[in-house]
Structure formats: structure tokens, C-alpha cells
Amino acid sequence: MSQPQPVAPEDPTPTSGGGATITPYRDGPLIVRGDFRLLDQDGNAIDPGRGTIALCRCGKSGIKPFCDGSHKRAGFSAPSAPSRPRPADRILQEARGDDASRADTPFGMDPSDTP
Numbered sequence: 097m098s099q100p101q102p103v104a105p106e107d108p109t110p111t112s113g114g115g116a117t118i119t120p121y122r123d124g125p126l127i128v129r130g131d132f133r134l135l136d137q138d139g140n141a142i143d144p145g146r147g148t149i150a151l152c153r154c155g156k157s158g159i160k161p162f163c164d165g166s167h168k169r170a171g172f173s174a175p176s177a178p179s180r181p182r183p184a185d186r187i188l189q190e191a192r193g194d195d196a197s198r199a200d201t202p203f204g205m206d207p208s209d210t211p
């Protein structure tokens with residue numbers, strides 16, 4: 097049986113001016129292009145193996161964090177952009193640091209949440 101292979105990202109649109117571009121593909125992965133480093137949560141480097149990568153956002157990949165195309169078989173559905181903005185009051189609260197327990201976590205995640 098063959099090993100799942102990372103999905104080759106489509107549309108290798110170059111980034112302009114350095115930095116990375118992350119594009120959520122409709123019903124598919126997050127495509128990362130440009131100058132980026134991929135690290136695990138302990139800060140260890142993960143070799144991306146290529147300059148443009150597809151990161152799984154469906155949770156079904158056999159080679160996480162990379163996409164292996166399993167989202168298609170799983171019927172994963174998600175828009176490319178948010179269907180509604182994040183609640184403004186929550187964004188303002190995070191910006192002010194009102195919720196100290198979440199201030200140092202990305203995207204306001206609860207530190208007790210573990211994958």
C-alpha cells in the first residue's frame with residue numbers, strides 16, 4: 097500500500113514583497129506561499145519539503161499538518177473566507193487584554209484546550 101503524498105498546491109501565485117501568504121481554499125486546505133517557517137508547538141522545525149505547501153484544515157489527512165487530499169473523500173466543506181466577521185466586542189476585549197487567561201494564546205484560544 098502506498099503512503100499518502102502531500103497534495104501539490106495549485107496556482108503557485110508568487111507573493112509580492114516577502115512574507116507569507118496563507119489562502120484558505122474553498123472546501124480544501126490552507127495554501128501557504130512565500131517566506132515562512134513551519135514549527136511544531138514545541139518550536140521544532142518541520143521540513144515543509146517545498147516552498148509552497150498545503151496545510152490540512154479538514155482534520156482527515158494522514159500526514160498532518162499537510163494535506164493529502166483526504167478532504168475530497170471526506171466531503172469537507174468550508175468557505176474560502178469567513179461568512180461573518182468575528183464578533184467585534186470579542187476582538188476589542190482581546191486587544192485590551194481584558195481576558196488575561198487568553199491574552200498569550202493565539203486567536204484567543206483557551207489554554208486548557210488541547211487537540
Ligand code: FES
Pocket residue numbers: 124125126151152153154155156157158162163164165166167168
Ligand atoms: S484539507 Fe486536505 S486532507 Fe484535510
